[in-house]
Amino acid sequence: MINKDRLKENFRAVREKSPLVHNITNYVAMNFSANALLAAGASPVMAHAADEVADMALIAGALVINIGTLDAAWVESMLKAGKAKHNAGGIVVLDPVGVGATAYRTETAWKIIDECHPDIIRGNASEIMALINADIKSKGVDSSCSSDDAVESAKMLAARSGAIVVISGETDYVTDGSKVESIANGSPMMPRVTAMGCTASSMVGAFAAVNPDLFEASLNAMALMGVAGEIAARNSSGPGSLLTNFVDTLYNITEEELAQTVRQ
Secondary structure (H helix, E strand, O other), rough: OOOHHHHHHHHHHHHHHHOOOEOOOOOOOHHHHHHHHHHOOOOEEEEOOOOOHHHHHHHHOOEEEEOOOHHHHHHHHHHHHHHHHHHHHOEEEEEEEOOOOEEHHHHHHHHHHHHHHOOOEEEEEHHHHHHOOOOOEEEEEOOOHHHHHHHHHHHHHHHOOOOEEEEEEEEEEEOOOEEEEOOOOOOHHHHHOOOHHHHHHHHHHHHHOOOOOHHHHHHOOOOOOOHHHHHHHHHHHHHHHHHHHHHHHHHHOOHHHHHOOOOO
16 A cells, blocks of 8 residues: 555655656657656756767666657667666666557667666556567557556566566556556546656656655656646646646645545
């Protein structure tokens, strides 16, 4: 079960310490992820030039690698940054966007896993399942499976990669390969806002940067995402207003409100 006192402490630490989160992410997610991190209290940087990524990764509290808009130059930067961060003992988060849609994405994701050894992998159900089963095909970057269906694949992926694995969906799951915890907050509108999942990966990086218990940090970050989405949806007439209200909720939510609203 989630420790609500630790949840509040973790969120407070993000706001007080404002960890630098280095994102090598896709064009679609950059603005939303950066604004969400700022609203929650973290400090984002979006840097993907090969000449600086290793240096940037080393000064950040966490590195988040997102393969949403791939090309060869970006893959080079991802590997360079990921290896530098891992070798320095830092936190690496991988978001395997669209894995299962094409062979290139799947091969790239596994290359990053094998060479950069991410500490946390966060994806939707189809992405997590496709990393384990090549016969699973994702619908572009969207999930065609329920998060409930991906729990066993997530446990297998955690055991194989050594990473904490996070599945986002109607119910969010976190596993280390043996224990599994869930978060039941959120809104059906959240998947209608592009880059919501990418932002979750960045938020996981922020929480992990200030909490050495990476399982707990991942669970707490997903709690904030789900609770903020649920609260924001109450005053939203559609995905457009949800996007704005979500960022505002991250800024305005109190530790107590977060702890009182979270459900498992």
